[in-house]
Amino acid sequence: MDWDQLLSTLKQLWQGFGFTFGIFAFTILFSIPLGLLVARGRMAKNIVVSSLVRFYISIMRGTPLMLQLLLVYFGPYYLFGVSTGSIQWGPFNYRFIATVIGFSLNYAAYFAEIFRGGIQSMPIGQYQAAQVLGFSRMQTYFKIILPQVVKRVLPSVTNEVITLVKDTSLAQVLAVTEMFTVAKNLASSQVSVMPFIAAGAFYYIANAIVEIAMNRIERSMNYYS
Amino acid sequence: MSVLEINDIYKSFDDLKVLKGITLHVDEGEVVAIIGPSGGGKSTLLRCATTLTDIDSGSIKIAGIDLDYKDKKSIAAVRGKFGLVFQNFNLFPHYSVRRNITEALVSVHKKSKEEANAICDELLAKMDLSDKGDAYPCNLSGGQQQRVSIARALAASPDILFFDEPTSALDPELTAGVLNVIKELAVEKMTMVIVTHEMNFARDVADRIIFMNGGVIVEEGPAMEVINNPKHERTKAFLAGY
Ligand SMILES: Nc1ncnc2c1ncn2[C@@H]1O[C@H](COP(=O)(O)OP(=O)(O)O)[C@@H](O)[C@H]1O
Numbered sequence: 326m327d328w329d330q331l332l333s334t335l336k337q338l339w340q341g342f343g344f345t346f347g348i349f350a351f352t353i354l355f356s357i358p359l360g361l362l363v364a365r366g367r368m369a370k371n372i373v374v375s376s377l378v379r380f381y382i383s384i385m386r387g388t389p390l391m392l393q394l395l396l397v398y399f400g401p402y403y404l405f406g407v408s409t410g411s412i413q414w415g416p417f418n419y420r421f422i423a424t425v426i427g428f429s430l431n432y433a434a435y436f437a438e439i440f441r442g443g444i445q446s447m448p449i450g451q452y453q454a455a456q457v458l459g460f461s462r463m464q465t466y467f468k469i470i471l472p473q474v475v476k477r478v479l480p481s482v483t484n485e486v487i488t489l490v491k492d493t494s495l496a497q498v499l500a501v502t503e504m505f506t507v508a509k510n511l512a513s514s515q516v517s518v519m520p521f522i523a524a525g526a527f528y529y530i531a532n533a534i535v536e537i538a539m540n541r542i543e544r545s546m547n548y549y550s
Numbered sequence: 551m552s553v554l555e556i557n558d559i560y561k562s563f564d565d566l567k568v569l570k571g572i573t574l575h576v577d578e579g580e581v582v583a584i585i586g587p588s589g590g591g592k593s594t595l596l597r598c599a600t601t602l603t604d605i606d607s608g609s610i611k612i613a614g615i616d617l618d619y620k621d622k623k624s625i626a627a628v629r630g631k632f633g634l635v636f637q638n639f640n641l642f643p644h645y646s647v648r649r650n651i652t653e654a655l656v657s658v659h660k661k662s663k664e665e666a667n668a669i670c671d672e673l674l675a676k677m678d679l680s681d682k683g684d685a686y687p688c689n690l691s692g693g694q695q696q697r698v699s700i701a702r703a704l705a706a707s708p709d710i711l712f713f714d715e716p717t718s719a720l721d722p723e724l725t726a727g728v729l730n731v732i733k734e735l736a737v738e739k740m741t742m743v744i745v746t747h748e749m750n751f752a753r754d755v756a757d758r759i760i761f762m763n764g765g766v767i768v769e770e771g772p773a774m775e776v777i778n779n780p781k782h783e784r785t786k787a788f789l790a791g792y
């Protein structure tokens with residue numbers, strides 16, 4: 326066992342993990358509010374809106390995420406001749422930004438279906454009670470409905486979040502130097518599977534943390550049923 | 551003075567005519583019980599009067615305010631004037647008992663927290679639930695939950711209270727507590743419209759009983775008279791089942 330090599334491997338993976346975490350965090354940040362919006366659109370009374378949103382969801386869920394990432398990355402240039410090579414936003418180049426856009430659009434579709442299920446499972450009596458008490462539509466949604474929906478959908482959301490941690494590895498297709506890409510490069514230069522095993526450990530630990538955090542949130546809502 | 555004036559209202563769901571010309575006036579301090587077989591339109595009548603469903607024709611006036619479903623201001627104004635108690639409570643499960651009662655006072659009626667809490671304490675005492683303010687609905691019995699929902703409906707000092715089968719979802723041994731609370735309110739001259747299947751309760755507490763069937767008022771009169779001496783065949787047949 327070459328301890329120096331192991332240490333340098335872990336160090337480089339840790340650097341890659343920064344991007345992995347970035348993809349993860351930004352995707353959560355954008356896809357959850359977007360998912361709420363998409364869920365509303367999916368339930369819209371306007372048939373044009375609800376059909377369009379339904380189509381969007383079916384595309385996002387029915388095609389590979391990897392393909393969607395490639396489309397977001399190459400689309401601007403191939404379709405519109407817009408060059409994206411020089412785009413830079415702080416430490417993030419367009420490869421990274423495209424990854425976050427692709428992930429957010431995709432996960433918003435999954436979250437939207439989860440939220441829709443949660444919203445539609447709410448008994449109509451909750452709306453009626455809020456209505457006769459005089460709550461506005463906004464108050465009803467944010468005070469009465471949404472908090473209960475959050476509790477209902479939390480287990481499904483946890484599943485998606487765990488999947489997302491692992492899915493970040495798909496960013497390798499855009500050559501983002503997230504942890505998986507780093508592991509792959511290290512493995513081939515070292516002619517060793519050790520970097521893969523180490524990367525696997527990173528993902529595993531990350532998801533263990535996700536599970537602990539989500540369990541805490543779930544427990545914090547156990548005060549009612 | 552009439553607190554509630556329902557004049558010749560009609561309501562259909564698609565092809566199904568549910569209310570076929572209902573006229574009902576309720577005076578201040580009066581208690582009206584509505585009885586009748588299920589499917590007769592009792593709940594629909596309450597939903598129309600409580601802004602939950604619009605009507606096809608006719609008019610509704612609560613506490614002197616005309617209810618116009620197309621006018622948000624009119625709906626908002628009317629909503630401060632009545633309370634509605636549901637068969638299955640519809641308490642907000644994520645709110646404590648106290649917050650169930652105070653939330654609308656604070657965020658709709660713009661009362662201070664202190665004011666809202668004072669009103670809440672008074673109502674909880676009246677409902678014999680003084681020690682339950684911090685409890686959550688899921689930790690209460692059905693009877694206690696229904697009393698909380700009555701307190702919630704009373705919080706904004708409405709001019710009239712509607713009840714839709716307030717004891718139908720309760721175990722028999724829990725109904726008495728809820729019925730007693732309603733009886734107390736009747737003694738205090740609260741104006742109430744109560745849909746119920748409890749005939750003894752209706753006879754004891756109501757000034758007037760209305761028998762509804764097939765979307766129309768078949769018979770109405772003083773409580774004793776309707777229960778003990780029904781005139782119409784349909785009423786007789788219905789009461790024979792109790
Ligand atoms: N939202 C609705 N859509 C369609 N039909 C309804 C709706 N609400 C009530 N109905 C119908 O109206 C009739 C009267 O119902 P309801 O008012 O609940 O009667 P009751 O309370 O006297 O049992 C029933 O046939 C019921 O199926």
Ligand SMILES: [Mg+2]
Pocket residue numbers: 592593594
């Ligand atoms: Mg009913």
